Amino acid sequence: MVKDTTPIWVSLPINLGRITDFEWPDSGNGGTSPLLYSVGAAATIGAMGLWWMWSSRTSPHRLTPLVDPESQTRELPDGSRICKYLKTDALMRFIYQDATTLYQAIRRGSTVSKNGPMLGYRSKTQDSEPYVWLSYDDVISRASRVGRAIRTLDIPIGQESFIGIFAKNRPEWVIVEQAAYCFSNVTVPLYETLGADASSFIINQTNIQLVFCDSIDKVRGLVERKSQCPSLKNIVVMSPASDELTEEFRRSVENEGIILSSFEEFEERGDLNNIADQPPTPDDLATICYTSGTTGVPKGVMLTHGNIIADCTALDYFKNANLNNKDVMMSFLPLAHMFERILETAIFCAGGSVGFFRGDIRLLADDIKVLRPTVLPVVPRVLNRIYDKVMAEANKSVLTRFIFDAAVAIKTREINNWIVRSDSFIDQHIFRKVREGLGGRVKLMVTGSAPLSETVLTFMRCATGAIVCEGYGQTECVAAATVSIEGDPIPGHVGVPAPCNAIKLVDVPELNYYARDGFGEVCVKGTNVFKGYYKQPELTKETLDDDGWLHTGDIGRWTAQGVLKIVDRKKHIFKLAQGEYVAPEKIELVYIRSKYVAQCFVHGESLKTCLIAVVVPDFDVLPNAVSAELGIAGKSIQELCMDEKVKKLILDDIQALGKKAGLSSFEQVRDIYLHYEMFTVENDLLTPTLKSKRPQLRTHFKSKLDGMYVKLQ
Structure with a gap:
C-alpha cells in the first residue's frame, strides 16, 4: 500500500469566522502592502547586502536544541513514546507548583x-x-x-x-x-x-x-x-x-x-x-467545551483545571523564548476553543499581558501594530495570506524575485544551523516590513488548527526571525498533544509529545496501517486527556478506552528523528484550511437526492479551502434529461460526462439541493468531475456492504482531484 505522507490536521477545533478576511492596511504607496513594500524597494540595497552577508561569514549565536534533533523521543515499555526532555517516565502535571488551577x-x-498589566483593550472606532x-x-x-x-x-x-x-x-x-x-x-x-x-x-x-x-x-x-x-x-x-x-x-x-x-x-x-x-481543586471541572459531532449533536468535552494546566506544560519546551512578565500576546483566535485559552493561561502564569483585538478581523492589522505583541497564536490561513502578498510583490520583477529567493536561501541556511535571529542585514533590509506588519517584536508564533505548508512555514521563520512552531491535538486532550521543539528547522511534522502525555500508534488493519511499520492510529494518554463527554457515556467509550487512551481517529507515523507526522484519517470527518469541520457523508446524502446523481464522493483537503466531488451520473436518467433541458442528443455516457454544459447542469442542481438542505457555504462543493463508471465492489471502490472506500477513491481519482484544485486556484 502506498502511504500518503501529506499532513492532515483535524485538530484544535477553531472556527475562524472572519479571520480569513484579515487584511494588512494600505501603505499609502499605490496600495502596496507594508509587508511587501521593502522587498521591492530594497532590491538594489538587498543585492549589496546579500553579497556582504555571504562574504562576511558571520557566526551568530545558535540555539541549543532541547533534545538531540536526530532522536527526539524515546519508547516506553508499552510501545508508546514520550519526549526525551522528560528525564523519567512520569508525565508533567504543571510547570509551577503555585499554579495548579x-x-x-x-x-x-x-x-x-x-500587579502588572493583564488584559488590554481598545476603542472599537x-x-x-x-x-x-x-x-x-x-x-x-x-x-x-x-x-x-x-x-x-x-x-x-x-x-x-x-x-x-x-x-x-x-x-x-x-x-x-x-x-x-x-x-x-x-x-x-x-x-x-x-x-x-x-x-x-x-x-x-x-x-x-x-x-x-x-x-x-x-x-x-x-x-x-x-x-x-x-x-x-x-x-x-x-x-x-x-x-x-x-x-x-x-x-x-x-x-x-x-x-x-x-x-x-x-x-x-x-x-x-x-x-x-x-x-x-485541580481535579474539579473547569469547562465543558462543545465540539461539533458528525451526527449534528454537539459533544461536550469535560476538562478539569488539572487537564488545562497540564497542557500548558507544552510551553516548557520553549526555553529560548523564555516567556516572562514582559511578554504581550495578541488575542484574536476564539476563546470558545481551547487553543487560545491554553496560550493565554501560559502567559498569565508567567505574569505577561494579553491584548484583545477589537472584534473586527478587518482591524486586526492595526491592533497588532499598536499592541506590538511578542507572542502571536496564528492559523495557517493568516500566514498563507501574508506569504501570498509577499510573493505577489517579489514576482513584480526578475531582480526582486532573485533577491527574495537569495534572501530566503541564506536565512534558511541559518535556520538549518539552529540560528534564529532578526538582526542580520537581510532581516533589517529585506524582511523588515514583514516583522513590522506583525508589530516588530514577535519572538514566538504558535500555529495550529490546520496544516501549514512547508514552504510557508520556512518563509515565516526566515521573514520574522521568530520561533515558529506547529502543534497538533484536539479538544479531548485540551489542545496540544504534540508540538515541534523550538528551533527545529525541519518542516512537515507536528513534533514530539507534550510533556504531559505519551503517544502510541495502534494498528488499523482495515486501512493497512500497522504499528510495527511505524504507522497507526494516534492515541494519547496523559494528564491532559479529558474526563469524557458530558452525559454521553457511550460516545465516551468509543473515544476513551479502558486504559485511558484517547483514540484520535488520526493516522500517524514516527519519523527517523522520532517526531510525529499525521498522514491520514481513520474517521471520515476532516477540516478545511480555514478551520471548518466537514462531514462528507452528510453532504453526499444530500447530493444523491439529485435526479441526475447515482453516486457521489465528496473530497476535501486540509490545505484547501473548498470541497470538490466525483459524481457518477444516473445513466438511466441523464441522456433523456440533457436532451430535454440542454438539447444535447446522440452522445455516449462518456461524452456526456466530458461536456461542460452537462457538468454545470448537475453542479447547479446539487448546489441547489445543498442550499435547500441547509448546508453551509463551506459544505458546498465548488467543482465536480463526472465519471462514466459506477463505484463497485469489483473495482475496489465499495466495501462488501456497499460503503465507499474513501482511501481507495482518493487514490483512484487523485489526478482528477488534483486537477480540479489546480483549476480552482
Whole structure:
C-alpha cells in the first residue's frame, strides 16, 4: 500500500469566522502592502547586502536544541513514546507548583508581575487610540465581585452550576471565566457557528441559568429560543450601546421569563454579598467545551483545571523564548476553543499581558501594530495570506524575485544551523516590513488548527526571525498533544509529545496501517486527556478506552528523528484550511437526492479551502434529461460526462439541493468531475456492504482531484 505522507490536521477545533478576511492596511504607496513594500524597494540595497552577508561569514549565536534533533523521543515499555526532555517516565502535571488551577494561575501572574498589566483593550472606532490595561489585581477583584453577584441569583457554589459565555474575545470574557472559578463553577462557551439548535441543546444539556453575551443581537437570539431553553433565566450583556438597553427592551425580555442586566449593573450586585471565594481543586471541572459531532449533536468535552494546566506544560519546551512578565500576546483566535485559552493561561502564569483585538478581523492589522505583541497564536490561513502578498510583490520583477529567493536561501541556511535571529542585514533590509506588519517584536508564533505548508512555514521563520512552531491535538486532550521543539528547522511534522502525555500508534488493519511499520492510529494518554463527554457515556467509550487512551481517529507515523507526522484519517470527518469541520457523508446524502446523481464522493483537503466531488451520473436518467433541458442528443455516457454544459447542469442542481438542505457555504462543493463508471465492489471502490472506500477513491481519482484544485486556484 502506498502511504500518503501529506499532513492532515483535524485538530484544535477553531472556527475562524472572519479571520480569513484579515487584511494588512494600505501603505499609502499605490496600495502596496507594508509587508511587501521593502522587498521591492530594497532590491538594489538587498543585492549589496546579500553579497556582504555571504562574504562576511558571520557566526551568530545558535540555539541549543532541547533534545538531540536526530532522536527526539524515546519508547516506553508499552510501545508508546514520550519526549526525551522528560528525564523519567512520569508525565508533567504543571510547570509551577503555585499554579495548579486556572484560579491560581492569574494569582501567580499578579505576584511575578508585581500587579502588572493583564488584559488590554481598545476603542472599537478609533485607530489612533492606545491600549487601555486592566492590572492583574483589577481582574482578580472584578472576577470575585462578579462571582459574588452570581450568588445573588441563587446559582449554587460548586461543580453543578454551569455559566454560559456567548461573546467574542474581550476582557469581560476572562473576568466572567475567572468569576466562575472563584466559586468552583464550570464555564460553557457558546459560539455563533454552532447554530441555534446546537446552542439550545447545550443550554438544555448543562441546565444553564445564566449567559453572558457581548451584544444585543445575541440577546435577541437567546430570547427567541427561550421556549426551547426553559432553564435560562438571566442574561447579562457586556457592553450595550446607551440606546439599546431600553426599558421597553428589558420588559420585552422579561415577558419571556428572562431578567436582563448590563454588565456594569450586574457587577455592582457583587457588593451586596461578602461571601469569600471557594476556589477549585485541580481535579474539579473547569469547562465543558462543545465540539461539533458528525451526527449534528454537539459533544461536550469535560476538562478539569488539572487537564488545562497540564497542557500548558507544552510551553516548557520553549526555553529560548523564555516567556516572562514582559511578554504581550495578541488575542484574536476564539476563546470558545481551547487553543487560545491554553496560550493565554501560559502567559498569565508567567505574569505577561494579553491584548484583545477589537472584534473586527478587518482591524486586526492595526491592533497588532499598536499592541506590538511578542507572542502571536496564528492559523495557517493568516500566514498563507501574508506569504501570498509577499510573493505577489517579489514576482513584480526578475531582480526582486532573485533577491527574495537569495534572501530566503541564506536565512534558511541559518535556520538549518539552529540560528534564529532578526538582526542580520537581510532581516533589517529585506524582511523588515514583514516583522513590522506583525508589530516588530514577535519572538514566538504558535500555529495550529490546520496544516501549514512547508514552504510557508520556512518563509515565516526566515521573514520574522521568530520561533515558529506547529502543534497538533484536539479538544479531548485540551489542545496540544504534540508540538515541534523550538528551533527545529525541519518542516512537515507536528513534533514530539507534550510533556504531559505519551503517544502510541495502534494498528488499523482495515486501512493497512500497522504499528510495527511505524504507522497507526494516534492515541494519547496523559494528564491532559479529558474526563469524557458530558452525559454521553457511550460516545465516551468509543473515544476513551479502558486504559485511558484517547483514540484520535488520526493516522500517524514516527519519523527517523522520532517526531510525529499525521498522514491520514481513520474517521471520515476532516477540516478545511480555514478551520471548518466537514462531514462528507452528510453532504453526499444530500447530493444523491439529485435526479441526475447515482453516486457521489465528496473530497476535501486540509490545505484547501473548498470541497470538490466525483459524481457518477444516473445513466438511466441523464441522456433523456440533457436532451430535454440542454438539447444535447446522440452522445455516449462518456461524452456526456466530458461536456461542460452537462457538468454545470448537475453542479447547479446539487448546489441547489445543498442550499435547500441547509448546508453551509463551506459544505458546498465548488467543482465536480463526472465519471462514466459506477463505484463497485469489483473495482475496489465499495466495501462488501456497499460503503465507499474513501482511501481507495482518493487514490483512484487523485489526478482528477488534483486537477480540479489546480483549476480552482
